[in-house]
Amino acid sequence: MNITKVKDYEEMSFRAAEYLLKKIVKLKKPVIGLATGSTPEGMYKYLIEKKEEISFKNVTTFNLDEYVGLSKDDQNSYHFYMNDKLFNHIDIKKENTHLPNGAAKDLKQECRDYEDAIREAGFIDVQILGIGVNGHIGFNDPETPFTSRTHVVDLDESTRKANVRFFQSIEEVPRQAITMGIETIMESKEILLLISGKEKAHSLARLIEGPVDEKFPASILHKHAHVEIIADEAALSGVGKYLH
Numbered sequence: 001m002n003i004t005k006v007k008d009y010e011e012m013s014f015r016a017a018e019y020l021l022k023k024i025v026k027l028k029k030p031v032i033g034l035a036t037g038s039t040p041e042g043m044y045k046y047l048i049e050k051k052e053e054i055s056f057k058n059v060t061t062f063n064l065d066e067y068v069g070l071s072k073d074d075q076n077s078y079h080f081y082m083n084d085k086l087f088n089h090i091d092i093k094k095e096n097t098h099l100p101n102g103a104a105k106d107l108k109q110e111c112r113d114y115e116d117a118i119r120e121a122g123f124i125d126v127q128i129l130g131i132g133v134n135g136h137i138g139f140n141d142p143e144t145p146f147t148s149r150t151h152v153v154d155l156d157e158s159t160r161k162a163n164v165r166f167f168q169s170i171e172e173v174p175r176q177a178i179t180m181g182i183e184t185i186m187e188s189k190e191i192l193l194l195i196s197g198k199e200k201a202h203s204l205a206r207l208i209e210g211p212v213d214e215k216f217p218a219s220i221l222h223k224h225a226h227v228e229i230i231a232d233e234a235a236l237s238g239v240g241k242y243l244h
């Protein structure tokens with residue numbers, strides 16, 4: 001794992017956008033894995049700023065996850081988030097943007113179809129990841145098997161609470177989601193993990209200094225050949241203090 005230390009959220013976002021843009025320029029048909037939540041929002045803002053210089057016409061995207069039971073137009077769906085924060089502002093072809101359909105009738109089939117679509121696209125060149133305070137990647141909460149593929153999950157209470165800020169109340173936060181599995185994520189050729197803020201300091205210390213086990217899903221990243229981490233000073237402030 002290669003770690004780049006940056007000053008703050010803005011610099012993390014800027015560096016992450018630069019990293020992605022370089023890939024987009026270099027690859028003929030880039031396949032980019034995207035994430036939602038607060039962490040990548042700044043990166044999306046910087047990508048949009050470059051829209052006059054860099055075309056996204058050849059880019060295909062796959063998002064990590066989507067809530068079950070929310071339609072694409074629901075303001076809390078990740079479809080809505082992605083359209084609002086990125087896709088509506090760049091020249092990407094909407095048909096090349098993929099998120100699991102959380103409103104699908106047959107969720108298991110939807111998971112299989114999602115896996116097939118990633119494979120048919122030639123797998124993900126760079127997957128953007130955030131990390132949950134419990135170490136989750138995508139919606140793969142602690143104890144998810146490292147061998148998991150795209151699947152339906154019951155969301156951890158801590159994850160629902162962490163995301164209540166996007167909803168009116170905890171009752172509104174969906175109880176299930178579709179997420180890429182850990183093995184699916186690990187098949188990405190490169191992973192770019194973004195971490196900002198002191199509330200993630202313990203998680204980053206655990207990631208860097210702790211063992212690889214399913215109690216902390218992100219720990220699997222130690223087994224990936226190409227992981228870039230961009231972390232700000234606050235997120236790195238716990239390193240060296242992790243208690244084994």
Ligand code: PGA
Binds near residue numbers: 036037038039040138
């Ligand atoms: P956040 O979420 O970016 O909103 O902190 C990260 C995650 O839960 O993966």
